[in-house]
């Protein structure tokens with residue numbers, strides 16, 4: 225079948241208002257917006273500004289009202305606890321409506337913020353949907369972040385309530401969440417009134433009298449008393465959630481997501497991009513702490529009336545590299561989404577893909593990859609192993625849904641390995657040089673999106689309009705800066721090559737080297753430092769810290785390196801995967817004092833590099849080369 229992509233994209237470009245108005249018909253509104261876009265509202269305009277709606281209603285109530293209550297909404301598959309649970313739309317609605325009543329009783333209402341710090345258990349999704357139901361704004365914090373990161377988020381969004389669990393399960397260890405939560409509450413200057421804690425039997429948490437409440441008991445009591453609340457009508461432009469993501473400083477950026485535009489975009493993408501129909505099983509193997517979890521574990525599949533898998537496990541070791549294939553076969557998954565790093569982990573343990581042959585994957589139609597660059601080798605390995613299209617697509621926390629990809633729902637286009645294919649309707653992607661001039665096909669430059677951004681993308685940063693403008697809009701007036709570098713080829717295919725800021729991508733997790741430098745520099749013996757991302761076969765990149773020690777320090781440098789590694793784990797969290805710190809005499813700099821991070825990275829990655837013309841002292845690069853070789857890097 226010929227792809228409808230070219231027609232659909234051209235249709236959007238010639239009349240974006242009609243395109244998105246039509247897409248908005250797939251959503252239920254309490255008051256339908258008269259027009260799709262209001263260019264005078266918000267920072268760059270607002271989508272569906274006059275619309276009144278509710279995201280929870282569209283995810284749950286309307287499917288149940290349409291007689292589909294018995295259909296499965298979530299399949300919770302947890303190889304780390306040996307559990308599989310199937311939760312119907314009707315039963316999920318019951319829990320969500322009751323938890324919404326618990327929130328109300330705790331004094332939480334429309335516009336109040338709720339932090340959710342939970343592992344991959346169904347209660348986490350219930351907590352998100354219950355917030356949406358009453359118009360509260362949730363902010364999910366990934367479990368691999370440390371107490372300090374949690375505290376920063378509590379303070380920034382001034383959370384009224386925290387929903388958490390006693391523990392998460394990582395292979396080989398139980399991660400007690402509650403001590404991290406207690407420590408965060410000690411550090412934070414803002415003190416939420418209550419914490420609702422879901423007790424798991426693997427590690428029960430000690431509760432603080434008066435502040436902490438048992439999640440399951442509160443929910444059961446609300447259900448027994450028949451307490452349920454309906455959906456609060458919210459403006460389309462009201463925030464649904466804030467999701468913090470790494471910025472160029474230790475202060476994360478609070479990406480805001482609205483209600484109306486978000487629903488319209490996600491619903492459109494489920495059918496037209498991923499090619500998934502209501503009633504089918506879709507699986508995004510990510511975590512609710514990331515944008516992928518928000519968009520494609522919880523909201524997208526439920527808005528679409530599909531079944532979504534909540535997976536508590538890892539691609540390998542829980543128990544073997546066949547887990548993904550087991551889940552696809554056992555639950556009839558038609559389309560799956562994961563990060564390339566997960567496939568590299570599976571391939572490393574099962575290069576012949578022998579585990580695939582243990583399962584019946586006849587229902588499986590496509591595997592989508594995003595979160596980091598998908599290397600052609602990994603894509604081809606997966607295509608051969610699975611016999612289905614393996615589709616790279618590119619997007620960001622900020623956009624909330626794919627900017628570019630090969631649209632399965634509209635009909636696949638020819639594949640070009642190394643490219644996430646073409647821009648989706650809504651996105652006019654262009655490449656500009658540093659002075660803001662368009663560059664020709666095949667020329668590397670700044671990847672930007674012409675304003676306005678489509679529905680679903682961030683309207684601003686939480687309480688930080690100025691930072692939003694400064695970070696994304698000011699450098700290239702009229703465009704949104706993605707902070708990715710890349711090029712468009714002569715067929716309009718996009719190639720994403722690198723970041724233009726300090727962000728690195730570690731196992732599909734977005735991290736700021738600037739934030740790690742702030743932590744390294746806070747060690748009393750460290751005079752200055754540089755953190756870079758170096759290439760890693762499994763995780764794509766891993767951080768490496770170069771430390772210059774104060775001249776009056778006579779301790780063993782290996783001891784300081786160990787302390788700095790622990791400090792990063794303690795302040796940012798294990799997810800930073802910061803395991804390499806190297807003490808060096810000096811850092812290479814330009815004559816104006818700028819650290820030459822890019823050159824250090826090239827040396828470490830064994831890439832060709834040129835002596836920067838502005839370097840202050842070239843000998844320092846030899847010192848760095850020797851220091852890296854001492855750790856077996858760059859040789």
Ligand code: COA
Pocket residue numbers: 343366367368369392394395399509510511514516538539540562563565566569594595730731732733797798799800801
């Ligand atoms: N809670 C607490 N700790 C967590 C955590 C969580 N939710 N997630 C990860 N961590 C910890 C890990 O246990 C590990 O700790 P350790 O240093 O004690 O070993 C550390 O953070 C680093 O984790 P990770 O980078 O994930 O490395 P790994 O070696 O444990 O696993 C992969 C490697 C490739 C298997 C794993 O990264 C993976 O499954 N990646 C998929 C990527 C993904 O889902 N991306 C989401 C965006 S699409």
Ligand code: AMP
Pocket residue numbers: 469515593594595596597598616617618619620621622644706707708720721722723729732733734
């Ligand atoms: P996050 O906000 O965590 O989703 O990370 C977004 C960043 O990850 C992007 O700006 C890119 O740098 C990178 N990224 C995501 N998907 C891809 C992809 N398919 N190809 C290349 N880079 C990607």
